[in-house]
Amino acid sequence: MCAHDDFQQSDVFRHCGASSLLDAAVEGMKVTILAYGATGSGKTHTIIGEDGGDIGLIERSAKYLFETKRSGLRLVASCYEVYSENVYDLLNASKTPLPVRHNTTANAFFVPGLVELECHDACDVAAIVAEGRRARRRAAHKLNRDSSRGHALLSCKLVTSSGHQLGKVTFVDLAGNERLGRSQTENATETGSINRSLFALGKVISALARTHPSTSQVDDASHVPYRDSTLTKLLMDSLGGDVFTLMIACVSPAPAHLDETLCTLQYAFRAKGIHNAPTVQLVSASPLSSEGDTATTTRSHESDEMLALRRENARLREENRRLRAMQGTASEPPSTRDDNTWSMYRQESRERGAYETRHSARSRVSGSSRSSETPAARAATDQQRVDYLDSKIDRLQEHFSSLEAKLDAANTTKAEVDSLRHNQEQQQQQQQQWHQAQWNAALATQQQQEHAMLFHHHHKQQQQQQQQQAHMHAALVGGTAIPQQDFYSASYGMPPLVSHDTPYLAQHHEKREESAQGQQHRRLASPSDDHLCAVHRQSSGDVVRRHREGILGI
Template identity: 35%
Template structure:
C-alpha cells in the first residue's frame, strides 16, 4: 500500500517593479516558514523565498528532492500558481532558450534537466530512455506545441487505469542530452500563445505543461527455482520503471478591471480564469478535511483533468505560489496565499511505477520464498530434491504459457488493426462535424444580421402585453391571434360581448328602456335616448300647439 505524502508548497515573492516603487510592501516575514499579509493574517508554508532569493536557492531547497525521487521511479510535478506578472514563467524557466538570459537566471526546468542527466550517467548498469512532450490549453483547446499542425490543435484527454491521464495524439520526442531537451523546450515556447497586457508585456495567455518521461531498465536479483544449472543461485532479472515529471506553468489570474483587457485578450482572460476557478474548487475540496468523501470536480475543466494525478493521486507534488508584494495587488495576493495554504492539506499517494509484469514477478518471487520457508520446515530443511522433481512439471507449464502468449499476441495485432480503422473513421467523422459546424456558423451569422436589420426598423408595441411588431398590420394580427376573440357592440350604451346572442338580448332590453313616445295620443312618433333632445322637445311643442 502506498504511503501518503502531503503536497509541498513554496511561496515566492517577486521584487517590486519600477512602476510599483511608490507602493507599500504588504508582506512581512515572521519566520523562515511563516509570513504575514498586511498585519492582518499569517500563513505557513514549507518553503518561503523572499524578493532577494535566487533561482538556484528555489531549486536546491524545494525541487532537488523531487529529481532524486523521479529517477527512482516516482512521478513528480512542479506547479507554478499566481497572479499575472508575478514571475511564474521566470521561476519555471520556460524562457531559458533566450540568448540574453544569464545562467544564474535559469529556472526550475533547466536545473532539473541538468541534474537528471548527471544522475543517469552515474549508473552504468541501468538503461535509460528519455522522452519529452509539451502542450498548452488555449481557449479551451489542447494544442501540441512540439508539432503545431491543424490536426493537433484540439487534442482529447484519455484516462488509462494503469498509467493515469494522458493526451491522445500528443507528440513524444526522444532526447539524449541536456541541449536536446532545451531545444525542444525553446521550440514549444516559441509556439506558445503570449500577449501584452497592462500588467505584463509578455503575459502567458495559456496554461502550459512540459513533461519529461523517463523509462529505465534495471537488473534486479531473483531466485530461479526451476533451473538446475544455477543450482538454486540468484539470477538477474529485468525490471522496467516509467516515471513522469510534469512542469505546469499556469496562466496568471487576471482582474478584468485591473488589466483593462478587451477583445481577444478579454476572451483569453475569461477562459484562463475559468480553469483557475475550477482548480481552486478542486484544492478546496481536497484540502479541507471536513469535505472528505465529497465529489472532486476534476472533470469540470481540461486543466484539472490533466492535473488529476498531481493533486491527490500518484505523484510527489510541489506547488510554487508566486505573489506580488505591491499594495495594489492585495486581493490577488490574498487569494493566492489562501489557496496555497489550503493545498498543503492535500494528500497524494506516490508509488514507484514498475512495469506490471515486473510487479507480478515480484509478487511471485515473494510467494516462492514463503513456500520455500514452509517446505523447509516440513522437509527438515532440505528441499533441493523436491525442486528437482517439480522441474519437469514446470517445463510443461512454461510451454503452455508460451502458447498462450503467442495467442494473445495475435489477438493483440488484430485489436491494433481494428483500432487503426476506428481512428481513421473517427478522423473522417471529425472532418464532417467540422464542415457542419462551419455551415451552421454561416447560417447563424446570416440570421443574426437579419435580426439586427429587423431590430433597426421602426416598431409598434401592443398596449395590452407590450409585444413589439414591425407595422400596424402585424399589430392587428397579433391582437386577433393572442388577445382575442371578435367582440360585438351594442348600438345604445356601447356595451360589448364576445357572444352575439348576448348583444341581441341587451339590444332588446335597451330599446324597451330607452324608447320615448310622444305624449300626444294621436301622435305615434318615438325617439331613443340617443336622439337630439331639442329635436324631441320641439316635436312635443308642435304636437301641443296642434291640439
C-alpha cells in the same frame, strides 16, 4: 518556504526541495511542479527562465538528473498547451487541436498523437523548452506585455537503458488569473477560458484537501471534479493521492496587486491541505509508445488496485447523480425536450434496465459466492461496471456539449437581435430629434421675419405721419389754404389725395382768381347771387380761421 524578492533561480531550486522530488521520480514515483499566480508575477520566469539568461527549474532539473544520477538514464519529453479548452502540441507545426482520451486501466487522461522526443542530456531538454516557448500563444495587455494565453505542460518520462519507465516529472506553467477591468485585454474569450480553467483547478484542489488518501469510502463531499476542465483532466494523474506535488505561488510585492496576492495565497493555503500517499509506478513499455494504447500499470499491492476501483465507482456514481440532476428527473419521461434528448433518454433507460436485470440475476445465482471470489474476479466485475458507467458519462457529456453549443448560438443570436433593436431605437430617436430641431429652427425663422415686417411697416407709417404733419404745419404757417380732404387725411393718418407742392399752390391761386372773376360777373348779373357768395366766403373764412387757431394754439 517563503522566498524573498532577491532570491536567484539557483536559490529557488535549492530551497524548494526540487532535488528530493527528482530523486523520488528516479525511484519510480510521479512528481508535479507547477507555478500559480496572477499575470506578470513571475511564473514563466521561475519555471522556464529567460531566453539567453538565467535558466529556470526545468533546465536545472534536467542538469541535476543527467549529472548526478546513474548512467543510461533518458528522458522522453512531450510539450503541449491547453488553450481555450483545446490541446495543442507545441512540438508540432500543425495547429490542429488534439483529443483527450481516458485510460480506464491507469485511471488517467492522456492526449494521443503527441510528439515525444528522447533527450540524452540537458541541452536536448533546453532545445525542447525553447521550441515550446516559441510556439506558445502570447499577447500584450495593460498588466503584462508578454502574457501567456494558455497553460503549458512539459511531461518528462524517466526511462532506463533497458526501456523500463521509472517515474514521470510534469512541469506546469499556468496562465495568470486576470481581471478584464484591470488588464484591459482585447480578447475577452481568452481571459474567460483561463479564469474558468483555474477555477476548476481550485475546486479540484479543494476536493483533494478534503479527501485523505487512505479513505476507502468516498462520499459526495469527497468527489473530485476532474472532468470540469481540460486542464484538470490532464492533471488528474499529477494531483491525485499517489503523486508528489510542488506548488510555487508567485505574487507581486506591489501594493496595487494586493487583491491578486491574497487570492494566490488562499489558493496555496488550500493546496497545502492536500495529503498524498505516493506509490511506486512500475511501467513496462516502449518509451515511445502511446500511453493509452500500450501502457499497463502494475501496482505494488492488490489493495491499492481495489481502492482505486472503489474510488472510481464512487466518482462515477456521483457524476451520474449530478448529470441526472442537471438533465432532469431521469425516472420520468421528458415532455418538453427535443428529439435527441428523448432518444437518449430511451436508450439510457433500456441500458439501465438491461444492466439491472443482469446484475439482479447474477446476484441471485452467485450472491453467496461473491465473498468467495478472488480479488481478480471482483476487480474484473467492477471494471465492467466502470466501463459501462464511463461510456454512459461520455455520451451524456457529448449531449450536454451539443446543448451548450445550441445555447451559445441562441445567446449569440439574441445578443445580435438586441443590438439591432437598440441601434434601430437610437436611429429613430436621433431622427425625431433632428426633425424637432428643424421644425424649431423654421418656426424661429418665420417669427423673426414676421417681427421684422411688422417693425418695418410700423416704422414706415410713423415716417409718413411725420412728413405729413411737417408739410401741413409749413403750409399753415405760410398762409396757404389746405383742402378739406388733405385736412382729414393729416388729422386721421390717411394718405394725402393731392400733393402739397408748389404747382398745386399756383393752380389753387388760379382757380381762386377764376372763381373771383366768375363771382364778380354773377354779381353784376344778380345782386342776390353776390349776397350769397359773400355769405359763403365769410363762412369759409371762419372755418379756416378756427382751424388755424386750433392748430397754432392762438
